[in-house]
Amino acid sequence: MGRNTRQRRKPPATKALAAAAALALGGGGLLWANFHASAHEPDQEAWGGSRTKAATAQVATVSCPDVGQRLTNVPEPARQGVARELAGLDRQITEAYARLAATRDAQAKDPGFVRNAITGPLGEKRAATIDRIRITIQRAGGSFDNALEQLAPCTTRSTNRTDAGGGQQNGGQPPNGGQRGGIGGQAGNGPVAADFVDITKVAPNVQGTPRRTGNASTGTFTTRCGVNANKNHNTDNVIVAPGVTNGAHHLHDYVGNQRIDAFASNRTFLRGGTSCQNRDDLSSYYWPVVRVQDGTRDFDQNADGGGKEGNVGRILTPVQAEIKYVGSPAGKVVAMPRFLRVITGDAKTTTNGLANANAHWSCTGFENKVQLTERYPICPRGSKVVRSFAFQSCWDGRNTDSANHRTHVAFADPASGVCPNGFKAIPQLTMRLVYAVPPPVIQNGQVRNAYAVDGFPEQLHKPATDHDDFISVTRNGLAEKIADCLNRGQNCA
Template sequence: MSDTMPSRSGSLGRFGGNKRNLVATGASVAVVVIAVAVAAVSLAEASAGPDRADVVAVAPSAVAAASGAPSASPSASPSAPASPSADASKPGTAGPERGAAAPEPVVPKTGWIAVDQAAWNAQVAAYKALSYEPVPAGVGNLPEFRADCEYSHSLPDDPIVAPGLPGASHMHSFFGNEGVDAGTGADDLVRFTATTCEPRQDHSSYWVPTLYDAATDKPAEPTGFRVYYRSLMSDSAGQLPMPNGLRMIAGDAKKKTPTPRGATGQFYCAYWEPGHDADGIARSTNGNWPICEKQAYLHYILQFPDCWDGKHLDSPNHKDHVAHGWNNACPASHPVKIPAITFDIQYGVQGSAAGYYLASDKDVRSASSMHGDAFVMWDVDVMNTRTKNCVEQRRTCDNHGYLK
């Protein structure tokens, strides 16, 4: 990591270089498509507990143009359209106030969401026309820029997996765009610019399953949430920026396997000190959670793919439109090299015998179901400039440009 991550509770310790490439990935998320009306999804079902991980209905909501202007497409809101024939001002005309049945709400559909090719082509042309800005002395050579975000709010919603279906998910902790709920589409991210992220030009929304203290069932919200946009390859040739409206999921919400000491995909103890044990000095009673020493706190690293198919902003399982590069190149099926998003999350807890559980797995109480969602929306000029100067030029940047 580049340097210290700020948080609401104070500065966080730098994450040691030996964990820099830690990747928390899981098997592909199994996605269940439900063909039911929104009206049939009751609050009783939604309150069945945090194990309702992946009730799915994806809406092809409006995709914001790369210029940042909202498109004319309808949003993912499940609000019912007005009846074209009803006129309440005329006697005998059927209308809601005269007892007529309201129109059935539109059920969001799952599937592929195409990128606006004209907008994307315009963004790429503007990106390629940019020249590198001069690099001040002392700037490092880590090809990355970042956004530091604070916790915003929690909801049992998922605007990527279950758009338009409030309460259909397990509890999530949201960061970044403050107006996000189940009905949020790309056009809403453009309009709702209030954010907990720095820089303010990042209007994206990021979320993860809420972490709970197993002893009290109370949430333990992150005290630091840093989002890196970086190159995972040793060569930045052909690098392009991130398209606005891109939606991705990393990890597997359905995975429920133990995470003992040494397991992949576990939480770790972060503290910058020689000889520090990232796996903790002890484990919780069930062995799934580290207990940290001294000033170390629980952290989690979640890595997203760095290659895109160049055609779709989402896919039915929210993963097939992106892929991980290999041997410093993207596969032919996903030829567009984009910055890789990395979540670096700190929780203000140090571990305990009782341990913790994620909203996506209250039964096994392991860390294996940890996952994250990214719904990308930046000021396009800032995205282009940061990608050009920091990722393509392979220079270390912070929230505002070159890290000096």
């Protein structure tokens, strides 16, 4: 990826606590009624379901290389067509994961079932889609790296745990958000106990911020846009998958611009209205919702991107959503261009790895001490869960987007705050989302009343998959006012 992949950690800066938790054992489908565990020594769970012992190394999830990350040079006329094909790749993986989750009996009986019935056909579909991407790019006059054809095959991931839980066979759910074993969670695709940690037992890991130079832009600009109390949701992603319904495969909260969906255009943005108090801020700020898996269901239980894709439980509205622009410790900033699109973090770290991860989880009272990427915090009584984001703060000076939605922006050097060569410092967007989350309880290696961020079903609701999206849309000189405020060292709102 671009330079930003190695220098993503702007304040709050963190280090991972430990190696990523092993993917928990793959037993269980997206729907409770589809779960039939393999290998058979049943005993009774506390919530009345059955528990089974499963063979080791059972498949947990589908793992496919991310083609979109590698497409760094797509001609403008080809980008929308390529985006549609990339969305098709995501849909293929989602369908394959659903099949994986619903065929545990067949997998137990036939060691070759997953390869022959799931990953093999998936690879063939992906190869055809990648070839269509090649044709689309070349027709637009671009060049195609034939090495991308090698990204078609997919694998599966497994663990060596042997406690794959069974489930009720009557289509019910465990009461009180009970975990049915397997890869955990109310829908059978995570999270698991290993994804959580008692924050009071974590050593401080927050690093210092770069030293300010005499030319630093020390101001702040706060925009107040609410917490999405009006429930403006959809499962689209107009940045990554324009023109594709359910392109995100998970639900977003939207604040700011009120007319963002897969079919919105720059012209739409300017007519969208805003939830922000500053009516000149038509920017879109959107992020995956957080849900509590306590056995309840929300409005999208039977919808694409919701329960049909393993995103289940009660949606939590943040109790606070703080959006603030900050300056550069190394110098002055230039105004953001209108329609700049920025994604921070990576929704697919379970299969991509942590190169582009930018998740920060903490608790009120601990934010200056502990920030977590690979664990959800269990907060003490009286403390709330906090998600925070610090976006890329360097811009290439030319493009409002790029083919992979990353290389037109970059992170400043974490030690000096200086942008990479060829990049200009822009106001850094920071966001802090606070949630009143009922604390999860871990008992006997399982988590009850888990909470998790929405995601692609095969990503297993891992904390590191958290991400945030932004489209800069301002009018009446607001972008310039924000930059001027920061450069003057003022605190504006």
